[in-house]
Amino acid sequence: MSVTRRRFLQQSGMISAGLMIPQAMRNRQMPPVRPLLDPNSLTQFVDPLPIPEFAQASGYRPSPTEPTAKLPYYRFAMRQIESKVHRDVKPTRLWGFGSSSPGPTLETRSGQGLLVEWENELPTAHFLPIDHNIHGAETDKPDVRTVVHLHGAKAPPESDGYPESWYVPGKSALYHYPNNQDAAMLWYHDHTLGINRLNVVAGLLGVFLIRDSVEDSLNLPSGKYEIPLVIYDRMFDAQGQLYYPVSPDPKSPWIPEYFGDAILVNGKLFPYLEVEPRKYRFRVLNGANGRFFHLSLSSGQSFHQIGSDQGLLAAPVSLDHLLLAPSERADVIVDFAEHAGEQIVLKSDAFTVMQFRVARNKTTDTSSLPSALRPVPKIPESEAAKTRMLSLSEIDDRAQNPVTMLLNRAHWSMPVTENPVLNSVEIWNLINLTDDSHPIHLHLVRFQILDRRRFEPFFYKNQGVMKYTGPAVAPDPNEAGWKDTVRADPGMVTRIIVRFEGFVGRYVWHCHILEHEDNEMMRPYDVIAAR
Numbered sequence: 393m394s395v396t397r398r399r400f401l402q403q404s405g406m407i408s409a410g411l412m413i414p415q416a417m418r419n420r421q422m423p424p425v426r427p428l429l430d431p432n433s434l435t436q437f438v439d440p441l442p443i444p445e446f447a448q449a450s451g452y453r454p455s456p457t458e459p460t461a462k463l464p465y466y467r468f469a470m471r472q473i474e475s476k477v478h479r480d481v482k483p484t485r486l487w488g489f490g491s492s493s494p495g496p497t498l499e500t501r502s503g504q505g506l507l508v509e510w511e512n513e514l515p516t517a518h519f520l521p522i523d524h525n526i527h528g529a530e531t532d533k534p535d536v537r538t539v540v541h542l543h544g545a546k547a548p549p550e551s552d553g554y555p556e557s558w559y560v561p562g563k564s565a566l567y568h569y570p571n572n573q574d575a576a577m578l579w580y581h582d583h584t585l586g587i588n589r590l591n592v593v594a595g596l597l598g599v600f601l602i603r604d605s606v607e608d609s610l611n612l613p614s615g616k617y618e619i620p621l622v623i624y625d626r627m628f629d630a631q632g633q634l635y636y637p638v639s640p641d642p643k644s645p646w647i648p649e650y651f652g653d654a655i656l657v658n659g660k661l662f663p664y665l666e667v668e669p670r671k672y673r674f675r676v677l678n679g680a681n682g683r684f685f686h687l688s689l690s691s692g693q694s695f696h697q698i699g700s701d702q703g704l705l706a707a708p709v710s711l712d713h714l715l716l717a718p719s720e721r722a723d724v725i726v727d728f729a730e731h732a733g734e735q736i737v738l739k740s741d742a743f744t745v746m747q748f749r750v751a752r753n754k755t756t757d758t759s760s761l762p763s764a765l766r767p768v769p770k771i772p773e774s775e776a777a778k779t780r781m782l783s784l785s786e787i788d789d790r791a792q793n794p795v796t797m798l799l800n801r802a803h804w805s806m807p808v809t810e811n812p813v814l815n816s817v818e819i820w821n822l823i824n825l826t827d828d829s830h831p832i833h834l835h836l837v838r839f840q841i842l843d844r845r846r847f848e849p850f851f852y853k854n855q856g857v858m859k860y861t862g863p864a865v866a867p868d869p870n871e872a873g874w875k876d877t878v879r880a881d882p883g884m885v886t887r888i889i890v891r892f893e894g895f896v897g898r899y900v901w902h903c904h905i906l907e908h909e910d911n912e913m914m915r916p917y918d919v920i921a922a923r
Contacts, residue, residue: 421637421647427630429481431654431661437747438479441663443619444599447496453507456568463568466498469511470538470596477654478661482632486595487514493659494622494679495580495598500571502604510540511564520590520636523646526911527804529586534560538591541583542600543719543833544701544876546573549897552835555585555914572894573838574766574874575607576703577620577675577721585804589650589681589906593626593636595659597679607704611760613673613725619665623687623716623745624679625652648797649682649907657746664747669732670757673698674724678716681906684829687745688713689726690737696761699723702838702874704766709870717831717879719904722870725761768873771840771889775817780810783823783852784830784880784903784913797826797903797913810901810917812892819889822880823858825849830880830908834890835899836919838874841867842887849883858885877904896921 452462473491474483489495500506518535537560541553551567559565578600582591599620612618627635638645654661678685689695696708701721714722726748728736733752738745787796802809812818819842822832846862864887871878880886902914 422640424629424635424637426635428635429628429630429632429654431628434478434480434662436662436744437664439660439663441619441665441746442492442658442660444492444494444497444622444658447498449506455505457570464500464504464506466506466508467511468495468508468540469513471513472515473595475659477626477628477632477656477659481628481661484628484632484634485519486634487591488595489598493595493597495596497599497601497620498580499601499603500569502575502602503570503572505568505570507566507568509564509566510538512536512538512559512561514538514561516561518587518590520594520634521638521645522587522590523644525644526586526646528555528584529910533586536561537584537587538582538596539565539584540567540580540596541835542567542569542578542580544576544578544838545569545571545600546836546894548895549899552899553583554898555583555588555900558584571602573602574703575602575604576699576701577601577677577723579622579677579679579719579721581679586910589910590636592679592906593634593650593681597622599675599677601675606766610762610765611758612698613671613759617671617759618673618675620675620677621657621746622659622677622679623655623657623685624681625683626654626656627652628654646911647907649905651683655740655743655745662744662746664749666749666751667728668751668753668755669728669730670755671725671727671729671759671761674726676714676716676722676724678718678720680718682718684718685716685740686713687716687738687740690739691731691734693726693731695724695726697722697724697870698761698765700870700873701876705870705873706766706768707764708761711870714870717829717877717904718906719831719833719877720879727761729757768840771817771891773819773842773889776819776889777813777816779819779821781821781823781858782810783825784832785825786828796911797908799901799903799913799915802915803912804914804916808898808916808918810915811920812890812917813922814896814919815891815893815922817889817891819887822878822886822888823847823852824880824882824884824886825853827882828905828908829882830913831877831904832880832886832901833877833904834901836894837890837892838876839878839888839890841871841875841878842889843867844881844884844886846883847885860885892919895919
């Protein structure tokens, strides 16, 4: 079994992830130069779960599209901070928004535009290892650069966070988010070409919530009963500082995947949350660079997923485990009513994530779990004006270690090959020729998963012949809503159908394993006006 195949099986939960990295994968990395923290040596559940504060507008400014209109204006400053990830760990140097990582939650309503000024107040030296061989991170580039992408936003191209639109400490960018989209959980994070993986590990991420009247009418758990859970993995040294491994080649320190053995939720390691015996709504984000989470509750109870990346599902889906690829979101209802007085652990395979402490006293719960949520009309395949065959591949060295990841065999700087017409529909066939599962994200748009189908990669690689070896498999029920990120599994053709609506301009599509994205697995695409 190849290393990457084993990695996919581990991360997808098909086999136990354990706490050890396979020897072959460890051989891709230099041994740590300083002692590392063993998270399992720490006492669990001694820190309460932090809840990110809500961002407050700083005033109003003219709309860029309607100068006579005023829009709420927010200021988010990226700064170096210190934060305690655990009671018994020394403060950790991080990069956050304002004074926290994750940053403040920005909450708005559908159709209510706003402005955000993303200010770079970071130091001029990076504290994580930059590989200057990677395109976009050459030695002539400043070490510290940022640009923020609001993941899942239908935003104009100049406010999308294009990877080359970075700026240095002392500079800022003012972005306009029209928010003309359904209620959903989006998230903001760094998107700088060549060092995105490092800036996100450093802490540059946060939650963005859009509300609307449909969501309001459902009487879902709200207020203190609606809680974001931003889950990601990290590595720390014995002094509590972030550790990012490097390859054995000092001239090319990039590694193909980053997996930490410390699982954090909202910035804390092994936190606990005191809950009442009633329904809660959890807005779950996989904010990891490369780890797939396979979440379940130690009580064995089922829960209901009511939404995915781009908003509500048509109806709740009952689950006993939840698989989330990097950048995917899940809107989940957990009912603790039958578990008064219990202590329930949220797990991801062999990893402990957090604890729920259910109070003994009964409480009144007037919230609902409706049987119907929001219609999700299917985009007919007959509307597709174009069908694209797009490969996912990697270039290996002589030792069969990946050195570059590619989309459609093209590098970032090659001419654009995807140019959908505004408001047209396309079907994209994501042909995975690798042993990894790649979460593929398209900026600007939402889409629907049509199906996945197994094929023979050898014939496609060597003869350009598509030979299917199994039937088309429909998406899982909790994938049947609107998505902006799709899991393209190894040896499968994953079909998505997309309506390219919103704006004309340049956007990107990429793998959301950030180490892959940083090393060529990202491509620009142009939405063009109809002729």
